[in-house]
Amino acid sequence: PAANAPSVGTVVAQTLETLTVAAPTPVPVSGLPVSYNNISFNIPLELNASAVPSTTDDVEFPYINPSNGLMPEHAVFSFTNYPVPLGTRLVVFKASEYAAYSQSLQDTITALLAGQDTAQPLPDVLIEGHFYAQVKKVNFKNGHGLRYLTQDVTGSGPINNDELFYYYQGITTDGAYFVSATFGVNAAFLAANSDPNSAIPPDGVPFGNGTDFDYDAYLKAVTQKLNDTPAESFVPSLGTLDKLIESLQISAP
Numbered sequence: 001p002a003a004n005a006p007s008v009g010t011v012v013a014q015t016l017e018t019l020t021v022a023a024p025t026p027v028p029v030s031g032l033p034v035s036y037n038n039i040s041f042n043i044p045l046e047l048n049a050s051a052v053p054s055t056t057d058d059v060e061f062p063y064i065n066p067s068n069g070l071m072p073e074h075a076v077f078s079f080t081n082y083p084v085p086l087g088t089r090l091v092v093f094k095a096s097e098y099a100a101y102s103q104s105l106q107d108t109i110t111a112l113l114a115g116q117d118t119a120q121p122l123p124d125v126l127i128e129g130h131f132y133a134q135v136k137k138v139n140f141k142n143g144h145g146l147r148y149l150t151q152d153v154t155g156s157g158p159i160n161n162d163e164l165f166y167y168y169q170g171i172t173t174d175g176a177y178f179v180s181a182t183f184g185v186n187a188a189f190l191a192a193n194s195d196p197n198s199a200i201p202p203d204g205v206p207f208g209n210g211t212d213f214d215y216d217a218y219l220k221a222v223t224q225k226l227n228d229t230p231a232e233s234f235v236p237s238l239g240t241l242d243k244l245i246e247s248l249q250i251s252a253p
Helices: 008-018 095-101 103-113 215-228 238-246
Strands: 032-036 039-043 050-056 074-080 089-094 133-137 143-150 165-172 177-184
Touching: 032 050, 032 074, 039 050, 039 074, 039 238, 089 095, 095 103, 095 177, 103 165, 103 177, 133 215, 133 238, 143 177, 143 238, 165 238
Parallel strands: none
Antiparallel strands: 032 039, 050 074, 074 089, 089 177, 133 143, 143 165, 165 177
16 A cells, blocks of 8 residues: 555545434334224324223123123223214124124124125125125234124114214134224215205205105115215225224234
């Protein structure tokens, strides 16, 4: 080397001193994490909601006034600040205890374990409410199930934004846990509430409450319109709710 030239080691050291280490690229946040009793999921940020977990033996949907008494103890997540003011919750039962509550729930567990959630039309044991639309199989991290839109029609009022909801039911791959969820959903063409005189938007399905009104034909027409509506046109988007379900993980204690 030339006289007074720096050694190779000195050049390398000086070069390292001038390097700027780039900050790591942030990992996109997939949602607000929720964890309770070995159950975890992410609430998509676009929902701008949170969940309050608890353990209860309260009666859960599909029962209104059951004769079977209190349900087995289970985890429930109640959602706050959710964009639609319908009772919105996600519940997790031990599948064996859920099935023991009634024959109809045993049939639900059996159908899910047999993979009948992939069947079209849906088997009766997997249908709640008076109709179903937007049926889709949705897997979560360690299980599978299906979702659809429905409404528990107690009279003969219109399908409406006060009562329409996204319903999910699924089971873990090992058959140990059953999960169900109800999320309120709005569609722009529906009546605001169940009042038979509620205004129907111009692009909605006409509703009548006279004795000659064909309610079954009305339900079929609404079902078809719900099925024809893009998933992202609902409030919230059905895809957003699917993402929440897909993030679910239920582990053994």
